[in-house]
Structures are given as C-alpha cells and as structure tokens.
Amino acid sequence: MRCNKGLRVLPDHTLDDHPPLDVLHVPGGRGARETQLHNPVVTDWIGKTAEQAAWVHGVCTGTFLLHAAGTARGRRVATHWSQEDTLEARGDVTVVRDARYVVDGDLVTSQGVSAGIDSALWLVGRLHGRDHARAVRRYIQYDPAPPYLADEPV
Template sequence: MGNTIGITVFEGAEELDFVGPWEVFTASAGLLERAGADPDRVVLVAADTGPVRCGKGLRVLPDATFADHPALDVLLVPGGRGTRRGAEDPQLLGWIAATAARATWVTSVCTGSLLLFVSGVGKGRRLATHWGFEDQLAALGADVVRDARWVRDGNVVSSQGVSAGIDMSLWLVGQLHSPAHARATQRFMQYDPAPPYAADV
C-alpha cells in the first residue's frame, strides 16, 4: 500500500512551494504505478473546500478539509506571505500539530517552517527557511540552519525557499522508496538544477 501525502494550502501560500513538491510526489507515483507497485496518493488539504487564492494569484481547489482528509503518512506545509496570518490562526496551527503527531514525516518549504515552529512541531528542531526570513525565525527562538537547501531533524524535514522544496521532496522520495527511484523521478522531471543560473545577460 502506498503512502498518503497531504499538502496543506491556505490563502497566500507560495505557489511553487507546494506545486513543486506536488510534481515530485505525483511523478514518483506515476513511475511506481507503471512498474506495477502501489502508488503514493497526494492530496491538497485546506480548512474548507472553497477555492484558495495563493500568493501570486493562482487559485486551487482542495481535495479534502482538515475535518475529512485521509490519514497522512507525510505532511507538507508550504510557505508564502500567508504564513504570517497562518501563524495567528489557531485552527491551522492546531491541525498542523495534531496531524504531525500522527504522520511519519513532517515537512515544510520556505516560511512554512514558521508554522511548524509556532504550532510547536518545530520547537527544539533544526529548521531551514527562506534566506530572507532566517533572522526573523531565529529571533522567535528557532534553531535556524542557514547553509543547507534542506535539513532533517528526526522526522521533521524543512527546506529553504521556493525551489528548494523540489530538492527536499526528491530526497524524501528516496526515503519513502529508494534512492534509485528518486533518481528516476528526477530524470523523468528533467530536473537538473546545477548550475542554478548559467546566463550572462
């Protein structure tokens, strides 16, 4: 039986923070299914079923709500401007804490680490976040790692900003299945991030 991966979305979530991991996990699932293995299931989870407007205007429809989603093996929390409001939302924070307590892996991208920290899940853990938010997260008392695209502390895995979530998700696919399968997923996606910027003009 495959894993169930839940990605939470909220108003102001950064699009690539969750769409990048979504692509990784669903590409992985497709390759598994093609090979005759049980595929992982990926679901978008939000407070309700209404459209969610993300940070740059993309609107998405959740698959499930906080009240009716399937049991999650993996929880992913994206970042974006909406995390500042989310850090004061007891419903969202309570759901993250309760869901994290039952999940095998808890992950975040970008400033999603703020929600992990404020919910209590990330307290006492080493956390990565977007470079522009590192000082603010550290000022709250978090143990911020500043020199890694992603960092694992126990079952909590956090990544730096935006595209770093793809790297983290590929690593997690390697943990859920195998490094060889993660490499096959990366090849399928034609994801080759080095060098990060090759153009001179």
C-alpha cells in the same frame, strides 16, 4: 480558496475529514508568515496532524507555521535566507543557515523553492528508494548544476 498569484485550490477533504497522512507538506509564502501564522485553526491542525504523520516537510517560510504549531520547536530547521533572523528570534529553534535542507528526525525543512525540490527528492528517495527519486528528478528535468546560465551568451 484562491492563492496569492490567482491559483484556485479545490480540496477533496476538509481539515476535519481527511484520511491519515504519510507526509504533511507545509508550504511557505506570504500567507505562511503573515496571515495563517496567527490562525489557530491552521496551526492547531498542523500540530495535531504532524504528530500522526510519518514525515513532516516544510518549505521556505512554511517553517514559521511549523514553529507556531510546536512541531519545529527544539529542532534544527531551515527557512528562506531572508527570514532566518526573524525565525530564530521566535526562540526554541536552531536555524541552520548553510544547508539547503535539514533533516531532524521526522522533520524535513528547506530554505526555499529549489531547496524544497532538493528536500522533496530526498524524501522521495527515503520513502521509495534512490532509483525512484532519480527517476522523478529526470522526469521533472531538475538538474541543479550549473544553477544559473542566464549570463551565458546564446
């Protein structure tokens, strides 16, 4: 499979032959909210797999796929700020607009890319402890404060 920006993905398993998942990660992007949103093979698989996974992690507009699969229905979720109204209009979901990520039971959803890092680090901390999450954050050199320095003179 070739992604939108050219990245090629070669899976080790198909939707039908993968091992049990501890965490189901559902990324966002154009495909999540346009093409795959209407693909019952994908949304049915997400729904079935989410029921068996210990955690479900949706990033950005991946929350649309979780909603279509039924996993996010009746839950509190986050999605990209530009898509909050659209997701909310689909009904049976509470979009939390002022949180970078939202934890509702075994479902963790985030607003966008850097918020997805925040939620992933929270989940790493939950699964492997805070010290491990801090080590991961240090290793990837993720230090969100201050978040933007491009306006500063060099």
